[in-house]
Amino acid sequence: MKYSRLFTALDEGLDLTGTLHILRPPAGYDLAGLSDVSVESTFYPDHQYWQAMGMVGDGTGRGATLLVVPRSKTLARAMISDAIAAGGLVIVDGQKTDGIEGIYKDVRKTNTIMGVVAKGHGRLFWFEAGTAPDWDVTVTSPDGYKTVAGVFSETKIDIGSSQLVPHLDALKGDVADLGAGWGFLSREILTHEGVTRLDMIEADKVALDCAVLNTNDARARPVWTDALTFSGGPYDVVVSNPPFHTIRAGDPDLGKGFIATAARILKPRGALLMVANRHLPYEAELDAKFARVEELAGTGAFKIFRATRPKR
Template sequence: MSDLSGSQVHIVQGFKPDYDAFVAQGFAASTAPEGQYDLGIVCVPRAKREARALIADAASRCARVIVDGQKTDGIDSLLKDVRKLVDVTKLISKAHGKAFAFAGGDFADWTDPGALGSVEGFETRLGVFSADRIDKASAALVAALPAKLPAKLADFGAGWGYLSRHILSCDGVKRLTLVEAEATALDCARANIDDPRAVFTWADVTSFTAKPGFDGIIMNPPFHTTRAADPGLGQAFIASAARCLAPHGQLWMVANRHLPYEATLAEHFGAVEELEGTPAFKILLASKPLRVGKRSS
């Protein structure tokens, strides 16, 4: 790694676990760029429109830009498109990735458009999950929820607020905590939900704590950290839910039918049942959360 002594490094990161990791290493970090820079490094995300927007923003505020990405995330296509607008001054290829550098260029057509066209009345933005449609799993969970819910609730992995808006429309709800790790998604949720009972929390669900515990948690946990399915992420959500519920609390969750969550639920809850779902999605209701090292008799 190059010596960064004497340099001021600013990390722009909206994903809370990564943000926290950078801060723990002593880096200055924020969820959005601030001012002008001598050099900007863009790590390419999977969504092409988001990648273009990041490159356009970097080009507008950085004297030089380096773009780094994997072939599976479309770095070859981005390189080709950038070359149509500006001279690429350096290119490095290694293994399955590429990095290239440029300076200047007119990327006005790539600029982040801001709020996207509403999805059934919801505001979304580039980079958030299911930005152009209602997620089918969340819709299945909404259909399975009871008309009356407990008073103090949480939406784990709340995204841009689809589940939360429905939860707040149900009888009995007095407070709803939206816990979301992606800052952009949480900003959308703030725009989509105008209700004094809603509390917006930028946090990593897997390390989140709540005292006193919630009466209920509702969630559609993510199961991708890369392109491959990662059941471990949903399992970590389940463990966190059990930890954050009051002894009388209940968990409602939805999952693709192929995901192996039942064993993890049985490990963390004294009672688990499957509610009516769809051919693609199972709806699971868990109660009697178990503390670590304890099991129901």
């Protein structure tokens, strides 16, 4: 039988006392049969999974903290530094592709490692909190915006989003920014006086909090949810720069799901304005969901679509 790194660590002597608070575990993360657990997740689909399991909590009274290393190196370092500052037992679990080996080497320079499990192309290790490594966890946000570690395009405005802006002409009515991120497109949408309402729909709660700060407009409303299952509206316009991965590997079906949602939440005469990487195969899905699809001026790297008359 194949066991997770956490299961193996418990079998090899990891001693837990009190509640184990777990930061950002993906849905389905193997808890090795533990029941005294609280989970904190900022990605909406993961949050919903753990909420259904009855495990969502803020870590009050925790006996130990387990961090599942995210893709962002800066975020991972900030999370570990915060856990060390909080004190107690700290457990770190991550894949080699997410930089766990470098993290392990840095942490063991300032803390005594109590145990290690290396398997499944990753590593889990634990230690009693001592001193955090001398990491730089600051984020240089794009000029005039607030971003934080771990959000998509945290240090610069995404090129695709910037190329969509000139096509946001004469926006009016109720608008949705589907996959709003930290709010660059949302702020641009709100420069149009004809916009009466903007719903910023985003699965990453941390990015959505930034979007609220970056728009600061009474017409804007944050909606923390999964864009693939969202059923609000109806809207006059949907604007979107959909993601094409939630993990390291790309997944074009994500963008196709955004197109399906846009068609579902638009008014009969509504329009979708969308930008995508040139190589992603979205044309067939657009044709299936909309009666009229136009490719607007793009570049060698990006394509921009205007789709109208959603099919019901």
